[in-house]
Amino acid sequence: MNQRQEVTTAEGGEVRKPEVQPEAVLYPPVDIYEDAEGIHLQADMPGVSKDRLTVQVDRDTLLIEGEAKIEMPEGMNALYADVRSTRYRRSFTLSSELKSEVIEANLKDGVLSVRIPKREEAKPRKIEVRTQ
Amino acid sequence: MFESLFSGDRRLFDELRRMEQQMDEMFGRWPWPAGIRSTARGAYPPINVGATADGVDIYLFAAGLEPKTVDISVQQNLLTVSGSRQLPAKEGVDYYRQERYSGEFRRVITLPDDVDPDRVEARYRNGVLQITVKRREAAKPRRIEVK
Numbered sequence: 150m151n152q153r154q155e156v157t158t159a160e161g162g163e164v165r166k167p168e169v170q171p172e173a174v175l176y177p178p179v180d181i182y183e184d185a186e187g188i189h190l191q192a193d194m195p196g197v198s199k200d201r202l203t204v205q206v207d208r209d210t211l212l213i214e215g216e217a218k219i220e221m222p223e224g225m226n227a228l229y230a231d232v233r234s235t236r237y238r239r240s241f242t243l244s245s246e247l248k249s250e251v252i253e254a255n256l257k258d259g260v261l262s263v264r265i266p267k268r269e270e271a272k273p274r275k276i277e278v279r280t281q
Numbered sequence: 282m283f284e285s286l287f288s289g290d291r292r293l294f295d296e297l298r299r300m301e302q303q304m305d306e307m308f309g310r311w312p313w314p315a316g317i318r319s320t321a322r323g324a325y326p327p328i329n330v331g332a333t334a335d336g337v338d339i340y341l342f343a344a345g346l347e348p349k350t351v352d353i354s355v356q357q358n359l360l361t362v363s364g365s366r367q368l369p370a371k372e373g374v375d376y377y378r379q380e381r382y383s384g385e386f387r388r389v390i391t392l393p394d395d396v397d398p399d400r401v402e403a404r405y406r407n408g409v410l411q412i413t414v415k416r417r418e419a420a421k422p423r424r425i426e427v428k
Contacts, residue, residue, distance in 0.1 A: 178380035195408030231327035259344030259408015
């Protein structure tokens, strides 16, 4: 119904430009798992180098931010783009049994790995069952 | 310059593609044909393609790849990139999220007709695979001197 009209508009060369949006942010895909030692997080942030990556904890929030920098020759025109922003951002809420002050972060080939250890008292303990 | 590839481009061609994609999502099918090699949104890895007078640059956003496992081939103006990224699930742990792509991938990109399949370079940095295909010499714009 509407489709025809849209196309006529396009052919007439009067495509309505989208309104200017605030800069888009990419939401990096993550894997998160937990073992006895703590929580492990891995995030895909291709294009981000170590100096353009921020991993920070503010109270109970873990914030991951990065900016992709891609080498591009002068005078390049885009032909096609799946990725339409260069900024990555994602945050998670931590819980109190995690030692947020000793978080370790590692970046390799655009994959960020974060390890958040558990407090000693929060590690699972095996309770022995005694028999009388 | 950097902007142009990611956000700034608002040309008609781009605009049409965006509309097509939106319509596709809204109506499930588009009465006009899509590119024969186009894939559904969200295909892995995402790619950006940019062109200069000298050549065409293809960027594949594929973090954590083993560059040796990636296979790149160009046949005439058809570029095929295939490989795999295997993320073996850890045993004996609890997964809360598994959003990262794991498995084989293959993407086929139609390049402009004037590219030279013999002059292709690829490099991998910070999780981005950049493939540069040069244009044929004859196809480059030449400056004609006025005598």
